[in-house]
Amino acid sequence: MRLLSIIRKEFIQNIRNTKANIMMILFPIVLITILGAAFSTAFSNDIALDNVKVLYTINGDQELSSSFKGFLDDLHNEVGITFTEAKNKDAAISSIKNTEFSCYINLTEDPQKIEIIKNARFNFEANLVESLVKSFASRYEAISQIAQNNPSVLPSVLSNPAMDFVKIQSLDKKRQPGALDYYAVTMLTLILMYASQSGFWSIKTEKSYKTGNRMLCAPVNRMEILAGKTLGSIFVTVLQGTIVLLFSTYALKAYWGTDIPTIFLIIISEAILAVSLGTGIAYLIHNDGAGNAILNIIVPVLVFLGGGYFQLPESSSVLQKITAISPIKWTNDALFRVIYDKDYTYVIAAIAVNLLAAALFLGIAALFSKKEAV
DSSP: OHHHHHHHHHHHHHHTOHHHHIIIIIHHHHHHHHHHHHTTTTTOOOOOOTTOEEEEEEESOHHHHHHHHHHHHHHHHHTOOEEEEOSOHHHHHHHHHTTSSSEEEEEEETTEEEEEEEOGGGHHHHHHHHHHHHHHHHHHHHHHHHHHHOGGGHHHHHTOTTOOSOOOOOSSOOOOOOHHHHHHHHHHHHHHHTTHHHHHHHHHHHHHTTHHHHHHHSSOOHHHHHHHHHHHHHHHHHHHHHHHHHHHHHTSOOOOOSOHHHHHHHHHHHHHHHHHHHHHHHHHOOOHHHHHHHHHHHHHHHHHHTTSSSOOOSSOHHHHHHHTTOHHHHHHHHHHHHHHHOOOTTHHHHHHHHHHHHHHHHHHHHHHHTTSOO
16 A cells, blocks of 8 residues: 555656656657658658669660560650660760769660660669569560460460560568658657656655655655655656557557557556666766766667667668667567567567666666665
């Protein structure tokens, strides 16, 4: 009962803190809305190809030249790629070097080959054109083989332009997060880390108002006070996070997947970590200003390493090793994998990292609380 009374007192005290609730609820909602709108194009899966310019030269027989020109016309009409015929190869290469065009296609009859020269600056566009040209070459080769082995069916084949002999299809096209979806997750995990301020000031306020000593005059020990205040702050933090999650889901239409219970488990583990971090720092650092400043340094760094502000590149192995020290990295990865891949391999690791770090800071708080009042 004594523990429940402390939890209830801490819960009510935090709920009545209007400024803290505005920060923990309204602030992430505003950020999700603004960042989701501002970076919507950066997360778009739609690719605009209307500015892709390609040079080409054809030196083949009439049949091959006609087929290739028809292929280029189809790409221009359906995809929007602009093809320009070059007078000679040297002039075309010069234009590629001057970054006027994405790539240059040179089709020759003797020997029969298709040569592609790409500009590295337009690597994606050039690689796409190369893939399309390879598809044409495979289709043309298929038709040639039909003409040699069974020419009687060739007219019916050529009369069906929709017939495609090379088809690449993804069998497991997965949903990808848009800007709103991405920042709904990262802004929630960001703001949960600022619950460390709740744990920090929960301890410091009792010391400033000398109410800690008065609590110890009652039949209650230091561990009950520490546990009650920590649990009270955790319950408030989970409630605040739940409100943000529900608002982003139903009002902003952010996607949180189908396994909400697992999502909640990960969020609760981070809330425990955040409050425990603040509690541990409150006992470890006696100066209020210094302790608050340390939290304001630790939290943004952990959030940055976790990709909370923007997506970090995954190509650098060194960066991957550095980001692994951030619990937010583990938390965000676990959330995104559960939401979009239904992959639970990171869930246990993320929860374990959060709870182990929380246990460390609570151990510090318990150790130092024995040496003073509250």
